[in-house]
Amino acid sequence: MDAYSSKITKLVSELSSLPGIGAKSAQRLAFHILNMPPEQVKKLTDTIMDARTTVHYCKECWNLTDSELCPICADPRRDKTTIMVVETPRDLAAYEKTGKYKGVYHVLHGAISPMLGIGPSDIRLKELMTRLQGDVHEVIVATNFTLEGETTATYIGKLVKPTGIRVTRIASGVPVGGDLEYTDEVTLMRAVEGRVDL
Ligand code: ZN
Numbered sequence: 001m002d003a004y005s006s007k008i009t010k011l012v013s014e015l016s017s018l019p020g021i022g023a024k025s026a027q028r029l030a031f032h033i034l035n036m037p038p039e040q041v042k043k044l045t046d047t048i049m050d051a052r053t054t055v056h057y058c059k060e061c062w063n064l065t066d067s068e069l070c071p072i073c074a075d076p077r078r079d080k081t082t083i084m085v086v087e088t089p090r091d092l093a094a095y096e097k098t099g100k101y102k103g104v105y106h107v108l109h110g111a112i113s114p115m116l117g118i119g120p121s122d123i124r125l126k127e128l129m130t131r132l133q134g135d136v137h138e139v140i141v142a143t144n145f146t147l148e149g150e151t152t153a154t155y156i157g158k159l160v161k162p163t164g165i166r167v168t169r170i171a172s173g174v175p176v177g178g179d180l181e182y183t184d185e186v187t188l189m190r191a192v193e194g195r196v197d198l
Contacts, residue, residue: 157198
């Protein structure tokens with residue numbers, strides 16, 4: 001027999017379906033929520049719903065935003081002729097945290113993986129090529145140093161080179177197979193500074 005009534009069990013089960021939330025954390029969160037004042041719970045659920053319904057992709061770089069353009073693309077001080085290609089908005093956030101990169105980004109939302117059946121048309125490569133028709137001087141490929149990230153980097157190199165635009169790959173100061181998100185800012189910036197032509 002269940003120790004809790006079905007509504008509590010349901011709340012625990014919904015929370016445990018979130019990434020990084022195990023059964024124990026889900027239980028702790030559930031009881032915390034049940035002890036919160038109702039108006040605070042409403043504020044939380046309204047915030048989640050509001051973000052979910054208003055956040056979409058930047059029409060330029062495919063970062064997440066609640067405006068037409070993300071804050072980076074909308075910033076006139078950013079160098080629009082340099083585009084750094086990353087796999088996810090979280091990778092973008094990692095480079096932004098360095099505060100050193102002055103160019104703009106392009107978020108692929110994935111990487112090519114023949115094993116998982118993810119091909120070039122499943123990520124935002126076509127959109128990247130469209131952007132290259134504008135005034136672009138360099139494409140910095142900052143995909144992860146995993147098999148998928150490397151495959152994607154090679155593919156982008158082959159796509160971009162014929163356009164005459166410089167295409168570079170960040171240096172492998174980033175731990176091999178490591179997620180960019182977890183790499184410290186100094187290492188990330190060194191990887192960008194030490195980039196090599198593809
Ligand atoms: Zn953008």
